[in-house]
Amino acid sequence: MLEVKTAMSEKPEKKKTASEKVEEFKEILSTFSTEAPALIKSIIASVFSEEAGRNMGKAAAAFYKELKDSGMPDNVAVKMTEDYIGVFTSLGDILKRAGEKGKFAMSPEKKEELERRIREKIAEKRIEEAEEEEE
Amino acid sequence: MGKSRSPLLVSFIGGIPAITRLLGSLFIIWLTLGWKVRKAKKAFEKELIKQGMSKQDAERISARYAALKDQAMTAFKRSIRLFP
Numbered sequence: 001m002l003e004v005k006t007a008m009s010e011k012p013e014k015k016k017t018a019s020e021k022v023e024e025f026k027e028i029l030s031t032f033s034t035e036a037p038a039l040i041k042s043i044i045a046s047v048f049s050e051e052a053g054r055n056m057g058k059a060a061a062a063f064y065k066e067l068k069d070s071g072m073p074d075n076v077a078v079k080m081t082e083d084y085i086g087v088f089t090s091l092g093d094i095l096k097r098a099g100e101k102g103k104f105a106m107s108p109e110k111k112e113e114l115e116r117r118i119r120e121k122i123a124e125k126r127i128e129e130a131e132e133e134e135e
Numbered sequence: 136m137g138k139s140r141s142p143l144l145v146s147f148i149g150g151i152p153a154i155t156r157l158l159g160s161l162f163i164i165w166l167t168l169g170w171k172v173r174k175a176k177k178a179f180e181k182e183l184i185k186q187g188m189s190k191q192d193a194e195r196i197s198a199r200y201a202a203l204k205d206q207a208m209t210a211f212k213r214s215i216r217l218f219p
């Protein structure tokens with residue numbers, strides 16, 4: 001048993017021959033050539049299909065309708081709806097900038113200061129609400 | 136009979152059909168992208184007009200939606216330049 005074990009552990013790793021490497025490369029390339037276009041198509045379909053456009057339109061239309069029902073003038077409602085849609089288009093810019101230089105990465109000191117300021121604002125608001133309730 | 140072919144040459148020749156298929160698919164995607172964006176834009180405008188928005192305003196807003204396509208193409212071209 002021991003002899004078998006040592007024989008197995010001493011067996012050298014089989015090196016790939018050139019033809020095996022070629023076959024492997026061809027297989028990888030073939031898989032990539034079928035999978036990559038399918039992936040790109042599905043990503044495009046999720047954003048630029050007729051259904052995706054209709055859904056986005058419904059969301060924007062609902063937003064516009066709510067603004068109009070609340071009594072907002074037409075030109076203001078249109079501008080706000082445009083800005084609402086602009087959020088989705090500028091999201092790409094935001095993500096791009098965040099990925100490029102990590103501009104949205106905050107230092108620990110800044111994070112602490114931001115948390116402190118948020119807590120102060122919340123405390124101020126609570127005091128105001130308490131005062132209003134007393135009155 | 137010993138055939139001495141460079142493995143690199145063999146792998147390149149063997150990969151031509153896959154590369155051709157990949158480039159062909161990407162070309163078709165690029166061709167149909169404009170048409171798909173137009174269809175999505177029309178559907179988008181139709182929903183806005185249903186809620187009482189004027190055609191002009193709906194077209195202006197849908198232009199912002201279609202701008203995503205330009206952003207995606209720019210990002211794709213930038214990624215190709217960075218690839219090597």
